[in-house]
Amino acid sequence: MSAENNSPAALYAEREARVRDAIELREPDRVPIFLYSTFWQALDAGMTCEQAMYDYDRLGEAARRSVLELEPDAYVLPHFMLALGPTMEIMDYRQLQWPGHNGVDPNVSFQYLDKEYMKADEYDDYLLDPTGFYLKKYLPRVAGVYEAFRKLPDFPGLFYTRVVHSTAAYDDPDVRQAFETLARAGAEMRTMLGKAMALAKELAESGFPLAISASGGAPFDLLADYLRGSKGAMLDMFRNKDKLLAAMDKAAQFIPRAMIDSASRSPCKTVFIPLHWGLDGFMSPEQFETFFWPSLRKVVMTLIEAGLTPCLLWEGDCTSRLEVIRDVPPGKCIYFFERTDMFKAKEVLGDVVCLRGNVPASMMTTGTPDEVRDYCKKLIDVCGDGGGFIMDCGIGIPDESKRENVLAMFETTREYGVYR
């Protein structure tokens, strides 16, 4: 290979092409591999989980080090999930329990608090005016800084002189304070994002493309995780079916709109959709086809029409859903599987979507490099056949993974994953 071909720019183009070939179901020069972890990179660099959530520079150093060492074909910056501690403190964010905050052990992962953030009798409010519902009811529940927003005007009721009169609300001491605090939170967030983007630029100049530019969710998950709580949403499937479906229909429009906006500012055109409640065992096939897939498919199609590549992370085991989720245009999506039978998935979906995954978490954390190598080879042989496969663990590299197992996954893919 000539010196020119080893330049970072050439390597960047080579990696991008490798991933694009896999997505578009062509055979690349070798199986691509992504670097996606939550805390693993930080823990591997000797940081605590708490430090990963607060220390932007050390987290950046850990991310840089792992990208340069592992040389992935695309990588996810851990900042967007982790480096939120300072901003969350300022805004008094309440949906997450995280290390180093409120007495949580500095060495454990953050966890989302599954609660009812929207009551069953509030669907009508949400459906009439989602933004008003967010401003005056939802946001004050999920972050302390927004409590004063209860005093904001009722915006759709403003017209003519009421537009003028309503300015009085902004002189309320609590509202003034809230805007000042939000500006401080915003400054903190801009600092973090600035560092993250600078690192992404530096790594791009070293030859490494980003794996995702925005993330979103399934409409059912948005309702179940973030509004009604999982129990509330499941009961709504019986008690408030029409309203749940109507709310999901709204969400199916908001979700891609926000993702397209975020992705428009990035060179990367792949967007991420982690999925939580559609897996086997959680809802019936009929419920999946009523409450989960149609609205999710709408999101996926809107993203594809906007020129983006949706990467859907199907958590858990979704083997029974494979036939249904085949219904997307070929070569436009990545399906990232955790415990779904990957070999069956290749059979059913191989001509439609690029598969990604699924080295088991148990193997990465408690197994040996030999076991990892064998599993990766099997994935390469079967799922990699003819292209359309990206190597990764079940949901990215588990926090407690052994370093030698991570190295084994990358080495095996680079060496054994070459198409001949």
Place this chain on the structure above:
Amino acid sequence: MSDDKARLIEAIAEMHEDEAVDLARTMLDGGYDPVALLGHCREAMEIVGKRFEDGEFFLPELMLAGEMLSAISDMAKPLIREAGPTKKSSGTVIIGTVHGDLHDIGKNIVTFMLEINGFTVIDLGIDVPAQNFIDSIREHRPQVVGLSGFLTLAFDSMKETVEAISAAGLREEVRVMIGGGQVDEQVRRYTGADSFGLNAMTAVSLCKQWVAA
């Protein structure tokens, strides 16, 4: 069998919540024996459990069945003057989500299915330190301990909990089963548990098998 009894059981088993709760209220208002009424609910729950095992029902149905049961119990229990004969327990299971993990949906389904199958379940909740399991084993003398966890950090917590149970000299007295989104045979070996399960039915059959042994 009275019509009301059959209708109540069917309404619950068919997920007709309003009909079930209204009918139970009408029956109780008409002087129906609250203990007998709760017995009908238990019968209905057995049908729900069977349909869950058969793959006809899923989480949403279990959630709704639980809601119906608690609404009817809330009406019936204040009317009960003396406790009726209690059904003999199939065995005792202590269950909890291990230290560091806050996820409880899987644990709650297993609890629900074990109770339907006649087990006495002591649910220690979420983020449970090993010592709480040990204290509870000493107090309740269960046949089975169930450790639940969704996150990968739970693998170590499960291992530590099993080791602590051994160190307390209680390992020979109990069988340990683990469950949760990411467990498998490899994790079972790592933690030193006796068995693992990917769903609530496995938990029920393990407990039945161990209690019978």
